Amino acid sequence: MKKLIAGFVFGVGLTAMAHGAGDPEAGKQSAAACQACHGQGGAKPIMGVYPKISGLGEKYMYNQLVAIQENARAIPEMTGQLDGKSKQDLQDLAAYFATQDMGVSQADPELVEKGAAVYRGGNMASGVPACAGCHNPRGKGNEPAGFPHLGGQNAEYLTKQLNAYRDGTRANGSNAAIMMDVASRLTDAEIEAVASYISGLN
Incomplete structure (x- = not known):
């Protein structure tokens, strides 16, 4: 193991792509819908079973958004939430939430x-x-x-x-x-x- x-x-480490390709300001503009469930800056979800999405890391967050959009990761509450968003839109969202602090x-x-x-x-x-x-x-x-x-x-x-x-x-x-x-x-x-x-x- x-x-x-x-x-x-x-x-x-050998194959990692450069991260930080998203635009946090652009992501902030489209983050309002996410914050309805995940709270301001993604740091205060309305339910304990919902994740804090603040500060997770841009690469991880982007990969999860893509997986959810492509139904590779099934989350019923996220159904339709990412429809119509481009990969750049998802990268921008990931970049925005990566800049937010995750409270303890x-x-x-x-x-x-x-x-x-x-x-x-x-x-x-x-x-x-x-x-x-x-x-x-x-x-x-x-x-x-x-x-x-x-x-x-x-x-x-x-x-x-x-x-x-x-x-x-x-x-x-x-x-x-x-x-x-x-x-x-x-x-x-x-x-x-x-x-x-x-x-x-x-």
Whole structure:
């Protein structure tokens, strides 16, 4: 597993396309519809199962918008939201939201120790790698590799996504194989704890 991740990250590093191709100002002009559900600047979703889309990283955000538009990633609430938008429109939206700050949520104090252990050290016994290896010790992500900023994300949303990776209902994109393998090794308790921990990470 470690060799798979190391090889993938190395490969991404060699082939990463230049990012930052979007125009944040242009994206801001068309972001109002997104903010109806995701909040001002994408930082305050109206429901915990909706993601904060602020500060995720332009490359990651753009890839997800394309996947949603092309129905490679099915999200019922997003049906029709991206219809008629060009790839440049999506790049501009991604650039705008990448410039917005993701506020930190409140982690459950009772889950912090267990969540920190999984995030920072993984679980050697079950083969779970440390989340920090790809997503940064402070949850800042890895923009060139397209690994999203996670620190501060809603715990409810993170739990939903880890479960989706684990049961195979989220399987799109080049990073999905890694996340599906990682999630398949996580217990329910580990998912709950690490999601809570990440929500308060900055």
